[in-house]
Amino acid sequence: MQLTPDQDIILRLGEFGLNATIVNTWIVMALLVGGSVLVTRNLCPDVPPNRWRTLLETIVQMIQSQIGEITQTSARHVMYFAGTLFLFIALSNLLLVVPGFAPPTSSLSTTVALAISVLCAVPLFGIASGGLGRYLRHFIEPSAVMLPFNIISEFSRGISLAIRLYGNIMSGAVIAAILLGVAPFFFPVVMDMLGLLTGLIQAYIFAILATVYISSATADPPPPSPPEDAP
Template sequence: MRVSPDETVFWEYGVVKLNATLVYTWIVMAILVVGAYWATRRLSVDERRSRWQSALEIIVITTLGQIREIGLDRPEKYLGFLGTIFLFVAVSALLTVVPIYEPPTASLSTTVALALTVFVMIPGYGIKDRGLMGYLQSYVEPTVVMLPFNIIGEIARTIALAVRLFGNMMSGGMIVGVLLTLTPLFFPAIMTAFGLLTGVVQAYIFSVLAGVYIAAAVRSHS
């Protein structure tokens, strides 16, 4: 049984390989970018605006509100990173309604990549906000004894992020595959619909957790 789309390789040259994860990622990226470009071609600044523009504004404003609720004071600074995580993961999950499509987030490589990005961005935002020494000092608080535990905590939560997303995404596909062999008519459709819901929830959880970690790094000194 194939667990990850990484295993579907279309082309390979040495370590360089073009697998299904990358291809589906590009498809998701193309859909997001082309959709964004198409929807923002003619933005209106008047009271009257198109439905697409209204939908985009609702998404952006809601995302900003969520980021603000997490505790980040200037949500526009984090909108690009956290909003993109949410949109990428959510669209990856929603496209599972398309036959033969496999979400790139069902690949541990993708979720590890996302988790590593978060792992890098947390100190990035922390250092940008507090300075290098200020951020590093947070590792020895409240005492120096806590330094190893803080480092372990950083790494552990990064792994937890990656594995949580991977597990949920992969399990959705796996459950549908198993149920197809047992009850091919009814349950797979329900589970696919359920998968859409869990996919969006996971996107929300992943981006909110990333936001919470960033907020902790930025706020811990204040």
């Protein structure tokens, strides 16, 4: 049993090889881009919505409402980033039901890449919202003594995101493989259904945590407390 799609080399070009993680990532990206083009190619405000447009608007409104409840900034700007994370992870996990398809999210390299994208997005959103000086000041709040601890906290967020997503996806794959050996006719169906549910939940949690981190970087600083001798 292969624990990661990194071990499955699909195409070898000399000394370099394309493993299943890279190829399946391209497949997921192509499906997302192709589906978006097909759904939005005839998108006009004066045309009655069809079922695909209705489905698309429902998904977008759901993501935007969830983000709007968390962040204080414009939900639309955060939605572009967090919504893309959700759709990529969700579709990757949903394709688990396709025989022979290994979700790219079951590779630690993919989850680390997603976590790095969040680590890069947090300061970018923070600087764009309040400027470089205000973003850097939050590292020394409430005092300069907290500087190393705040820096460690920033990086630990990305590590926890990567390990959490990878661990949950891999644990489901390992359990499914064990149950497949015990009862190959019944448990695979049940595990596929649980895998779909778990995949959607993990995509939701990852996108929500990314939104929370961005919201904390773009939130307005608390007002200064009044002096103790003030009346």
